[in-house]
Each structure stands twice: as C-alpha cells, then as structure tokens.
Amino acid sequence: MQDKVTTIKLRMMKERGEKISALTAYDYITAKILDESGIDIILVGDSAANVFAGYEYTLKISMEEMLYHTRAVKNGVKRALVIADMPFLSYQCGVEEAVRNAGNFLKAGASAVKLEGGKSVINIVKRLVDFGIPVMGHIGLTPQSVHKLGGYSVHGDSPDAERELMEDALALRDAGAFSIVLEKIVSECAKKITEKLEIPTIGIGAGKFCDGQILVYADMLGLNKEFHLKFVHIYANIYDDMLTAFKNYIKDVKEKKFPSEDESY
C-alpha cells in the first residue's frame, strides 16, 4: 500500500506540480472502492443531503447524519485523506460549538474538516487550527448560502468579485487553512488564486489551473439523471446499469427463474 495521504503531503504535491484527485463518498462500500482506486482525498460532503437523503438543499443535513456518514466512510479507508464537511449551523453559532463539532468529526475518523466561507469564518478557522484540527476552506459557490446567493451561479466573473475571492482566499490561508475548495469560479480567477497561494486549491467547476479537482461521485458515475452540470465529466452510466439489473432481477423472480437449483440449499 502507498503512504497515507496527509495535509502535509498535499502541500508537497502542490510544490511538485502533482495534481490532487478528490471525490466525495458517504458510505463504506463507495469509500472502499475509492480508496483502492488510489484517490488522494475523500470528502464526506454535505452533498450527502442531496445524493444520499434526497433533500433539496444541503442546509437540511444534521451533525448526527454527517457523523454517521463519516464513520461509514472511514471504515472503508486505509490510505486517502478523509475530510468531513461541517453542515449548516454546526460552526456558524460560535467558536465553542464549532470546536466541539469539528472535534467530533475527528473522533468519528476524519483527519480534517471543511467549512464554507471566507473572511466571515476566519475566527473559527483560526481556533480550529490552534486546537490541532486541520481545516479546508470553501469559497465561490457555497451551497449553504444558496438563499442569499439566489441560486447556483458562477463566481469571480467581475474585477470586484475576483478581488473579493482573492481576499477571502488569502484570509483563509493566513488563518491556517491547509487547502481551499474553489467552487464554480471562472478559470482565470481560480488560476490567479492558485498561483498566489502556497496551499493547494481544489476546484469544482473552477477550471484546469487548480492544484486538484473534486466532483460528487454520483454525478461522475452517471447516477444523477435529474440534471447535468457543465463541469461534470461523466465516467460511467451506473444509473442505467442499476436500472437494467433491477429489471432483470424482477423479471427472473416473476418468471420463476431465480433462484435456480444452484442458488438453493
């Protein structure tokens, strides 16, 4: 087995110009397959709200649900860095509560936490890092602010927006974040941020210049038929494969072909 991935290793990868691969997972089996594939980072994203629970917004998922997913993922992982996403209201209500919740993610098996926001979360990031909890930032499109943002539009598309994002990124770095997710940011803006920072940027819909890339695993596997996002490259058609398998099973049961003699005691 290759060496375990650590936050220090990610920084070294950036220095060497080696791209960082990341995907989300919410359960044991997926995490196990991902770890075997050699992925660098597994994010237990609050996108579990949409993908796993079928909630419309990520806002709905709770600490308890995220802890459950984190434990399940950790059970399948030996090498990749497991990062837990702090859900809505688990860090916004005060530093003390944020420390307790982040600490509980580490107890559940994560090696780091991610939280959304720039300058507005700097005090929280500093305290978590002071207490030995590695923090990944997340700027650009931050789905927990969907109602304030008014939707899921592209960020960094004006000089003012670019300056804001750069300030947020620098503030997160100065607060001790080990990496920052750049979500749905125009490529040129993501490039400038990536070049300015010593810590790695992980892009999702932020173009090719980021130090690494992340996608929601269900999107890239073609499990999501409800909508297609421009920045998602689809690597498989698992939705159709599952549908065919389920239909074949139903047919076999109805036609009394399953179970066969060989499948019986």
Ligand code: KIV
């Ligand atoms: O929850 C999630 O899946 C995320 C990624 C999109 C970065 O935050």
